[in-house]
Amino acid sequence: xxxxxxxxxSTRPLDVRSEFPLLRxxxxxxxxxxxxxxxxxxxxxxxxxxxxxxxxxxxxxxxRGVHRLSVEATEAYEGARGQVAGLLGAEDPREIVFVRxxxxxxxxxxxxxxxxxxxxxxxxxxxxxxxxxxxxPWQLVAEQTGAHxxxxxxxxxxxLDLEAYERMLGxxxxxxxxxxxxxxxxxxxxxxxxxELAHGVGAAVVVDGAQSAAHVPVDVQALGADxxxxxxxxxxxxxxxxxxxxxxxxxxxxxxxxGGGDMIRSxxxxxxxxxxxxxxxxxxxxxxxxxxxxxxxxxxxxxIGLDRIREHEDxxxxxxxxxxxxVPGLRLIGTAPDKVAILSFVLEGVHPHxxxxxxxxEGIAVRTGHHCAQPVMEHFGVPATTxxxxxxYNTREDLDALVAGLQRVRQLFGQE
Amino acid sequence: MDSxxxxxxxxVILDHHRHPRNFGELDSPDGRAEGFNPLCGDRVNVxxxxxxxxxxxxxxxxxxxxAICTASASLMTExxxxxxxxxxxxxxxxxxxxxxxxxxxxxxxxxERLGKLAIFAGVREFPVRVKCATLPWxxxxxxxxxxxxxxxxx
Numbered sequence: 001x002x003x004x005x006x007x008x009x010s011t012r013p014l015d016v017r018s019e020f021p022l023l024r025x026x027x028x029x030x031x032x033x034x035x036x037x038x039x040x041x042x043x044x045x046x047x048x049x050x051x052x053x054x055x056x057x058x059x060x061x062x063x064r065g066v067h068r069l070s071v072e073a074t075e076a077y078e079g080a081r082g083q084v085a086g087l088l089g090a091e092d093p094r095e096i097v098f099v100r101x102x103x104x105x106x107x108x109x110x111x112x113x114x115x116x117x118x119x120x121x122x123x124x125x126x127x128x129x130x131x132x133x134x135x136x137p138w139q140l141v142a143e144q145t146g147a148h149x150x151x152x153x154x155x156x157x158x159x160l161d162l163e164a165y166e167r168m169l170g171x172x173x174x175x176x177x178x179x180x181x182x183x184x185x186x187x188x189x190x191x192x193x194x195x196e197l198a199h200g201v202g203a204a205v206v207v208d209g210a211q212s213a214a215h216v217p218v219d220v221q222a223l224g225a226d227x228x229x230x231x232x233x234x235x236x237x238x239x240x241x242x243x244x245x246x247x248x249x250x251x252x253x254x255x256x257x258x259g260g261g262d263m264i265r266s267x268x269x270x271x272x273x274x275x276x277x278x279x280x281x282x283x284x285x286x287x288x289x290x291x292x293x294x295x296x297x298x299x300x301x302x303x304i305g306l307d308r309i310r311e312h313e314d315x316x317x318x319x320x321x322x323x324x325x326x327v328p329g330l331r332l333i334g335t336a337p338d339k340v341a342i343l344s345f346v347l348e349g350v351h352p353h354x355x356x357x358x359x360x361x362e363g364i365a366v367r368t369g370h371h372c373a374q375p376v377m378e379h380f381g382v383p384a385t386t387x388x389x390x391x392x393y394n395t396r397e398d399l400d401a402l403v404a405g406l407q408r409v410r411q412l413f414g415q416e
Numbered sequence: 417m418d419s420x421x422x423x424x425x426x427x428v429i430l431d432h433h434r435h436p437r438n439f440g441e442l443d444s445p446d447g448r449a450e451g452f453n454p455l456c457g458d459r460v461n462v463x464x465x466x467x468x469x470x471x472x473x474x475x476x477x478x479x480x481x482x483a484i485c486t487a488s489a490s491l492m493t494e495x496x497x498x499x500x501x502x503x504x505x506x507x508x509x510x511x512x513x514x515x516x517x518x519x520x521x522x523x524x525x526x527x528e529r530l531g532k533l534a535i536f537a538g539v540r541e542f543p544v545r546v547k548c549a550t551l552p553w554x555x556x557x558x559x560x561x562x563x564x565x566x567x568x569x570x
Contacts, residue, residue, distance in 0.1 A: 028418075349434075350483070351481065351482035351483060351485075352456075352482075353456050353458070353481075353482035353484075353485075353545070353548065354425075354482045354483045354484070357421075357424070357542060357544075357545060358421060358425075361418055361420070361421050368456070369455065369456050369457065370456075370457050374457075377457070383457040383458075383459070383480050384456060384457045412421065412422075412425050413425070413430060413483075414430060
């Protein structure tokens, strides 16, 4: 169980930094302060070792051979499927489809689930705070089918307007697509409530979990989702790994999305028949070594416990929010009561791009720009923000370094 | 504070960022273009008007960008005034070579032509910021070429 308190449970503060080789790097003579985990997390040694072990000991194509290596590689790969199922609270490992990341997972749902079901005039509701990866795939399928994409509004804290959402739901609503956690604002959305209302009008609920898997406990049953997408690289696993969870009955009905090897039952020039889920959706050789390492990442997170990770990050969020509030001219973008440790902000008179360059010279890595969420920038009337996004390996000292760096930005721009 | 940063954010650059010159729109411009950097959201609109003897009488800009982009646009409008089309194009190329570091800071014709624009030489130490400095110039180039051009850094 992902939410179980693991072996490391104790009242001591979490200290996992030493398990991350990259965090020992220096940038221009400064110790690295990595505050860009919403873009991608760093990887613990356990994950690096698992991927290396796959290639040193198990490397063979999965689901293909009768030889021992292929059998062992397949077992390791399928073992990771069970781990993802456990992390998300899936009833059956067959409900887990391995993909390259959340983007691919959402495109799969848009093309294979939604496209055959959409007619002109149907509606897809997407929140105003979505990452482009949970917006553009819906725009594409809308263009292909004549359906419409409508945005669910939010307020100035970055909290969804549930009353407006209820009014938007109707007999034409086919899909509600929502991020569990907003990458630009940190908002944790009330997915269970959104799903309950969506199901009331017969719409399917597609959840982008790219920003949640490494930060909050996830239980797809309790959330009432129909599909849930995660990216491995945002949860301590290698890039190019990810998973889609979908309800078995829905996945069974859906046509394949990509054709190729490993997704067929039989092939002839008269036609082909498809394998069962999840193989039906996994054409071609997968990133097996990466997926096995994703399993190791889940094991690593579960050993700490997602509850404990959230507690640690909540402490950083409170500390960081207070520290940034004391910086003159700083305005936080995204102040929802329920949010993760993402601190997005603008600094009066200084463009985020300049902030990012100056912080980088201090060894502080932040993201600047629109965070692939241009509608969010539009809503708050800013062209871009600076974003510090934290993870389990961050400390209060990292936030102190950020605040000191921002003071230097203000000095350089002559604001004090 | 490290010297590369001081070099990048010189007082002149910060001054033009805070008080951009020729910021605004022109009445019936002869050329106009819109520049956009989709990676960071910087946006610059450049308008120009020719005067007697085919010389640029006025260049103005509007938009929203970082200090490097805004200062580059502001200084650009000052430096282009009075230039012919050909001289303007040559300056675009000189500036591009200056900030990408393909031209040394050694004295020469280009150095003379660049004049106070030489303060942007520090940008070459920050490769990811080169596009911020060149966006207004690419946009000016597009404004010369067409009456309603659109240019993107990507």
